[in-house]
Amino acid sequence: MKNIFRIFKYIKGYKREVILNIVFNILYVFASLFSFVIVIPFVSVLFGIIKAPAICPEFAFNKDVIIDYFAWNLNNLSIEYGLYTCLAILSVVYLIFAFCSALFRYLGMYFLAPIRNGVVKDLRNDIYHKITTLPLSFFSNQRKGDLLSRMSSDLLDIEISVISSLQMIIKDPIMVIVFLIALIVASPKLVIFIFIILPLVAILIRQIGASLNRNSEKGQKQIGRVLSTVEETLGGIRVINAYNAEEIVKKKFEGENNIYTKLMTKILRRKDLSSPLTEIFAIFALVVVVLFGGMMVINGEIHPSMLIGFVLLFARIISPMQSVTTAYYNLKKAEAAAQRVYEILDAPERIIEKPNAITTINFEDRIEYKNVYFSYIEEEGKEKLVLDNINLEIEKGKTIAIVGRSGAGKSTLIDLLPRFQDALQGDITIDGISIKDFNINSLRNKIGVVTQESILFNDTIFGNIAFGINASIEEVQEAAKAANAHQFIENLPKGYYTNIGDRGLTISGGERQRICIARAILKNPAILLLDEATSALDTESERLVQESLETIMKGRTTLVVAHRLSTILNSDKIIVMDEGKIVEEGDHHSLLAKDGIYSKLISLQTL
Secondary structure, three states, X not given: OHHHHHHHHHXXXXXXXXXXHHHHHHHHHHHHHHHHHOHHHHHHHHOOOOOOOOOOOOOOOOHHHHHXXXXXXXXXXXXXXXXXXXXXXXXXXXXXXXXXXXHHHHHHHHHHHHHHHHHHHHHHHHHHHHHHHOOHHHHOOOOHHHHHHHHOHHHHHHHHHHHOOHHHHHHHHHHHHHHHHHHHHHOHHHHHHHHHHHHHHHHHHHHHHHHHHHHHHHHHHHHXXXXXXXXXXXXXXXXXXXXXXXXXXXXXXXXXXXXXXXXHHHHHHHHHHHHHHHHHHHHXXXXXXXXXXXXXXXXXXXXXXXXXXXXXXXXXXXXXXXXXXXXXXXXXXXXHHHHHHHHHHOOOOOOOOOOOOEOOOOOOOEEEEEEEEEEEEOOOOOEEEEEEEEEEEEEOXXXXXXXXXXXXXXXXXXXXXXXXXXXXXXXXXXXXXXXXXXXXXXXXXXXXXXXXXOOOOOOEHHHHHOOOOOOOHHHHHHHHHHOOOHHHHHOOOOHHHOEOOHHHOOOOHHHHHHHHHHHHHHHOOOEEEEEOOOOOOOHHHHHHHHHHHHHHHOOOEEEEEOOOHHHXXXXXXXXXXXXXXXXXXXXXHHHHHHOOHHHHHHHHOOO
């Protein structure tokens, strides 16, 4: 239950609401108790079941004295005003207590609502913030659907199971305790039978709760697989249709969904078992109380009205006892969801900024990679070396082309510069200062990135080009013109204010890439990272974009990852990578003369 208690820490931000919730729940319990307790002695005195003493006793906190004191005053009231008037007073008093009880219950729930929604909101914000700060390596072994499941179904489970249980956790235990105290006052002997039953109920609850926790964890993981299947289907719908694979993916989804349904059915059956079992034990205890209480009445140990009151009071405890067991099962069920949420929140943030990080970066000389190593853990738990002792010097204003077979480590090499990931060994410096000494935002403000995949958002073209930048429409248009995107944008229905849908799927691949390039141009960075930036363009678009890239690259330091020969011919230096190492470097002609890996890649056109 450790993670559940960690979730309760979020409640600290809602102290006012928590205090008011507790206050009104306590008032509700006492109003419920008095509305019930006051009726039996009232009726007993009025109808002569309990005889009033001849002389008013001196008031004291003693059960018998209180009953005699109450009986004497009520008897005098009935003599003075009549029986009907007393019954009317009883009805009014009962209605007042009943109204107060209902009002206090509502107010308790009223102040619970902002706690319930606020805690889930804060948790969701923390998870989202955490995801945006984690290194890329964290996501290499994570399914998107599983991450979405943790932010949606897991949080929903926490809201339903944990936060909504707060009312039961606060109100019902108070009610059970207060009513038990009232029962002890009424008859200590009869309460013994209740305390014999309660430990048996607790043992049973614990056993079922442990099973519920195990199955809930399996259920949360399974819904992650279901959502991952949906995410894969949405992302690959064209391929699915092209290969007539609808039935295949349908069967896969139904299989995962059926497993989840069976798990949830098992969980619900276990959870629903708690309330009936508690009721059975409680009724058994009630029967025992009636049996032995009846014997005590026959023997003259207690008054019949006291036994009736005791039985009715105990009957009122059954419902809150059921609620307490339900709340316990809810918490056990939510433990699995909380654990999955905290797997994200507790994930180490490997990209750590120093307390007194440098905010001003004056890039004047060169970038250096010094003995850089990088590896990541594969899904099977094995370590894969991606970069092996990289040493590279990049002078300011130079263009460096990075080539090599797929998986050689090219993209990882440039990912380290803006600290999307950090080297495990070695260092990267700008003008002799480690990039780890710089403020992360300041470092990334100096760098423009265009990736192989066109990363666009469900927003307007203006919003996508000006993403993260406070730019005017004129500045955005200039950037689009430089990327040869202005013409096709102007032809769209709403021009720059056209929404391009999820991932920009309403426009072509080449158009998407040109918008990404315009975004990098607008940033006007000192360093450009182009990860196969022209690979998604047709020949004509590539020519136009290449011209604009060459213009913006002048006077800027550029690292280009490319397969196409046309992209790298005009670079100042070519770096050839193989199996995480730099195996060759030089210009196009010198590398061809070496007749090494670069020459083979050129001949095979597999750059």
